[in-house]
Amino acid sequence: MPQPVPGIERPGSFALGARQVRRIGYGAMQLAGDGVFGPPRDRDEALRVLRAAVDGGVNHIDTAQFYGPGVVNELIREELYPYPSDLAIVSKVAARRDAVGRVLPYDEPHQLRAGIEENLTTLGVDRLAAVNLRLMDGAVPDRRFDAQLAALIRAREEGLIEGVGLSNVSQRHLLRAVDQTPIVCVQNLFNVADQRSFDVLQECTDRGIAFVPFCPLGAPGPARARILASPLLTTHAARLAATPAQLALAWLLDLAPNVLLIAGTKTREHLAENLRAGRVELDDTARQELTRAGVR
Template identity: 70%
Template sequence: MPDLVSGFEEAGTFALGRREVHRIGYGAMQLAGDGVFGPPRDHDEALAVLRMAIASGIDHIDTAHYYGPGTVNELIREALHPYPANLVIVSKVAARRGDDGAVLPYDEPDQLLLGIEENLEALNIERLGAVNLRIMDRAAPDARFDAQLTALIRAREAGLIDGIGLSNISREHLLRALDRTPIVCVQNLFNIVERGSADVLAETASRGIAFVPFCPLGMSRTARRQILTSPRLTEIGQRLGGTPIQIALAWLLDLSPNILLIPGTRTRAHLAENIRSGGITLDEQARRELTSHSA
C-alpha cells in the first residue's frame, strides 16, 4: 500500500509523552456494535481493519475497556498481539457500561485503578502508553478531580501507564492538572463544525502537549451530516483532489502541529480514505475559507 504510506508520512509526527507518533492514528471505538455496545457487525473485517492500520504505518491506537465493554480491546489483542514495538496504545477510564448499554460513571480513585487493570488484562500488555481521565460531567475541577489525578499518578509510578492524559475537559482542568503533574495529551471534542475546545487546543499548543480531537468528523448527527454534505468541503475537495471527509481531516492537521488524529471506522475502505487525508495540502484559499466559515 505505497500510496497510503506516502500520504501518511506527509502528515508528520508529534510527541505523545515520551514517544513520537505519526499524526494520523486510529480510534477503535467504532469496532464495537451499534451504540459502541456488543460485538462488531463483522468480526473478520474488524480484525482486517486493525491489521491494515498497522501495515499502513499507524503507531497510535485509541481505545477504552468500556467500548463493548471489553469487545474492542479483545479485538485489538486478537488482531495485533504480540504488538509492534513502536505501537502506542492509549485508553481512557472513568466510565463503565450498564447491562442496557448505558454509559455510567466509574470514576472513584479505586475504580480508576481497576479500569486501568481491566485494560491491561484484556489487551494482554503490562503498560499502556497513556490513559486519559475522562471527565463525565464537565464540572469545575475540585478536590474530587485532585483525588482522581492522584490515582493516575500512582498508576504511573507503579509502571502501569507511561503518561497521564485528560479527556472532555476545560482549560481550567488542564491548568489545575499541570500544577500537579505533566500531562501528555488532551482528548476533547473538536472538528471543523464543533469548535468549542479552541481555547484548550491553544493552551496545549503553547505547551507542546498533544491535542487529540475525538469525533473529528462530527459527534452529533447534524455535525456529521454538515461535514459529509458540505458544498464548501466538496468544492475544496474537487480543487485539491480529496473527499469532504479528507478535507475536514486535512484542516485539522493543518490547524496546529500538536493535533493527533484518531478517526475511527469499521471498514478498510474508509480507513484508506482517512489515511490519505495526510497527503492533502490546503492552499491559502482553503485555509482561509475553512478557518473563517466552518464547513
C-alpha cells in the same frame, strides 16, 4: 516489512509522552457493535481493519475498556498481539457500560484504578502508553478532580501507564492538571463544525502537549453526514482534489503540529481514505474559510 500507505509520512510525527507517533492514528471505537455496544456486525472485517491500520503505518491506536465493553480491546489483542514495539496504545477511564449499554460514571479513584487494570488485562499488556482521565461532568469540583488525577499519577508511578492524559476538559482543568503533573495528551471533541475547544488546543500547542480531537469528522450518523455534505467542505474538497472527509482531517493536521488524528472506521476502504488525508495540501482560502466559518 509492510510498506506505509503513500502520503502517511508527510504529516510527520509528534511526541506522545516519551514516544514519537505518526500524526495519523486510528480510533478503534467503531469496531464495536451499534452504539459502541456488543460485538461488531462483521468481526472478520474489524480484525482486517486493525491489521490494515498497522500495516499502513499507524502506530497510535485509541481505545477504551468500556467500548463494547471489552469487545474492542479483545479485538485489538486478538489481531495485533504481540504488538509492534513502536505501537502506542492509549485508553481512557472514568466510564462503564451497564447491561443494556448505558454509559455510566465509573470515576471514583479506586474505580479509575480498576479501569486501568481492566484495560491492561484485556489488551494483554503490563503498561499502556497513556491513559486519559475522561471527565463525565465538566463541572467536577476541584477537590474531586485532584483526587481523580492523583489516581492516574499513582498508576504512572507504579509503572502501569507511561503518561497521564485528559479528555473532555476545559482550559481551566488543563491548567490545574499541569500544575500537578506532566500531561502527555488532551483528547477533546473538536472538528470543523465544532471548534469550541480552540482555547484548549492553543494551550496544548503552547505547552507542547499532544492534542487529539475525538469525532474529528463529527459523531457517526446524521451529524457526520451533515458535515461531510456541507457546501463549504464539498466545494473546497473538489477544488483541492480531495474527498470531504480528507479535507476535514487535513484541516485538523494543518491547525498545529501537535494535533494527532484518531479517525475511526469499520471498513478498510474508509481507513485508506483517512490515511491519505496526509497528502492533502490546504491553501490559504480553504484554511481561513474553514477555520473562520466552520461548517453550518
